[in-house]
Amino acid sequence: MKKNFFLLMSILIFSLLNAQTAEVAESDKIIGIWEVGSGKARVKITKYGDKFGGKIVWLKEPTYPDGNKKVDKNNPDETKREVPLLGYNNLLGFSYKGKAEYAGGTIYDPENGNTYNCVIVLKDDNLLEVRGYIGVQLFGRTDNWKRVVLKEK
Amino acid sequence: MKFRLLLFALFFSSIGLSQTTLDTTKTQEEDFSMYADVVEVPSTNKSKIYCSQKILGLSPSKLISFGFDFVGANSIEMDTIGSFSGNTANIKYNNGIRFSANFPVVSNNKMILSLGVNYLDFKYVKSSSNKELVPLSEVLNKNGLRSYGINGTIYKPFNSKLFGILQLAADHNSAGKIDEFHENGLKYSGAIIFGCKPNDRRQYGFGVTQSYRGGALNYFPVILYNYTFKSKKWGIEMLLPARANVRYAINPRNLLFFGFELEGNSYYINSMVTDYNFGFKNLQLHRSEIRPRFTYEFSIYNFIWMSIQAGYRIGYKFNVDNVDYKADPVIMDNKLGGSYYFNISLNLVSP
The missing domain is CATH 1.20.5 (Single alpha-helices involved in coiled-coils or other helix-helix interfaces)
Structure with a gap:
């Protein structure tokens, strides 16, 4: 017994x-390196604690025409306008909700300095559907990110 | 004993598995240069990638807009009608409110369907220097022009570059009070555009529209062209013949525009049918004006933007037509004079 x-x-x-x-x-x-829809940036998504977040690890045009490294010049917070875009944490606070959906986080768009609520859906292992929105999901726009991997040397 | 060993083995193997998984999440010191050399991993998902309607640097579209319009002193050369001889109506000023709201009811990467409402009124405050006036002046001074309606827009991307836009609208336009509904005031307009977005800084399209922007009902070819220069400081936003603007971005939250808008509509003039015995059943005022203007749009707080606009209004058409008689519909061939104008609006903009 x-x-x-x-x-x-x-x-x-x-x-x-x-x-x-x-x-x-x-x-x-979701963890890995993802290229945004425009192909102009790559974001590395990692896990910290029980949340997921991401940072910009590559820019197609990493410098201004004068050769200086690109910074977060459109940030509404003036104290952050000298922060380099490379390494910038632009995805924060995502929790896995099941059914390949990550929600509760925010996405920052350095092109205009806006921070949006965001929901991410893993369409398959190598395709992300990233939707930034304000208030409710209807007021937003969607971008598709593709998974990339480092070339083996 | 064997059983307890099994239990421990099971327990620690589980912990071991979960720890291995968690270990992969540890952030490592990174050399960013390594991320330049990558290969794409093909998606197994059959869903296609679709182009979004947004291009870089484009001014944000307005979800909710509440504005005030003011046109300075101007005049209208009124044509003769019936026993009323022609005269010049001096307008002290025009003013009115504009409200519009557009809500996406379906919004995903395969389609965006937005439904909207709009309201616009336009008052004519006559100058005290006016003496004998023709009926149209009295009607405008009493009621002004009013337009309200609903509209729907579908943005449908076909693949990563091609898209279509279908827009339909139903409005009630009249020179009557808001509760005076008449079927002659109903106007239907629409547009269909097929376009291409070759990259994130350029979008163009061609189509056709059924529109009252020229005053009477017309069919125009439509050209859509949105472009942002590489510097992202300058851009072009064009939807011909309705509007065209050159855009200068002080920064993404402060935008300057110089361009024009062709604005117009057809209004049922209730009072000229009911209060005067001209014998016409469906008199329509065909108003059309061109507005060259400067616009400054800026973010007040996050997605709340203000727009300040100043320019000159050029009268293009202000006819009164008897639309039941298509061969020669013009009853009054009026001339609308020019004047400066400004508009201020508060807007909730889209991401």
């Missing part, structure tokens, strides 16, 4: 832990 109880418990614990692992693995599919 006692042996059966321990067997049952062990199977239960094993199942729970593996289910959690599977969910972690599922949610982590």
Whole structure:
């Protein structure tokens, strides 16, 4: 009787832990390097704590015509206008909601200095649908990001 | 004993698996130059990639707009009608409010469907120097012109470059009070455009429109052209024949425009049918004007923008037509004089 109880418990614990692992693995599919729809930037999405976020790791045009590195010059906060765009955390605070959807975060658009609410859907392992919006999701626009991987040297 | 070993093995293997997964999330010190050399991983998703309607640097579209319009002193050379001889109506000023709201009801990367409402009124305050006036002056002074309606716009991308736009509108335009509805005041307009967005700084399209911008009902070819120069400081926003603007961006939240708008409509003049015995059943005022102007649009707070516009109004058409008699419909061939004008509006803009 006692042996059966321990067997049952062990199977239960094993199942729970593996289910959690599977969910972690599922949610982590978003992690990686993504190229935005215009092809002008690449964003690396990582996990910090139980949230997901991303930063700009590549720009097609990383400098201004005068050779200076691009900075966040359109930020409404004047103190941040000298922050380099390369390495800028433009995706913040996303939680995995199940069904390949990440929500609750924000996306920052350095082109105009606006921060939007954002929902991200992993259409498949290599395609993201990123929707920035204000208030409700209807007031927004969608961009498709493609997964890229580093070339093997 | 074997059983307990099994239990421990199961337990730690689970922890081991989850830790391996979590380990991949650790942020590492990065050399950004490494991200220049990448390869795309093909998507297995059958869904296509569609072009968005937005281009870089384009002024934000207005979801909700509430504005005030003012036109300075001007005159209208009124033609003879019936026993009323022609005269010049001196207008002290015109003013009115403009309200429009456009809400996307379907918005995804495959299609955007927006529905909207609009209201516009335009008052004619006559100058005290006027003496004998023709009926049209009295009607305008009493009621002004009023337009309200609904509209719908579909933006449909076909692939990553080609798109179509379909716009339909139904308005009620009259020189009567807001509760005076008449079927002769109903006007339907629309446009269809097929276009291409070769890159994120350029968008063009061609189509046809059924419109009252010229005063009477007309069919125009439409040219859409939006372009942002590489510097992102300058741009062109054009939807001919309705409007064209050259844009200068002080920064993305402060935009200057210089251009023009062709504005017009056809209004049912209720009072001239009911209060005067001219024998016409459907008299329409065909108003059309060209407005060259400067515009300054800027963000007050996040997505709340203000627009200040000043320019000159050139009268193009101000006829009264008996639309039941198509062979020679013009009853009054009036001439609308020019005047300076300004407009100020508060807007909630789209992302």
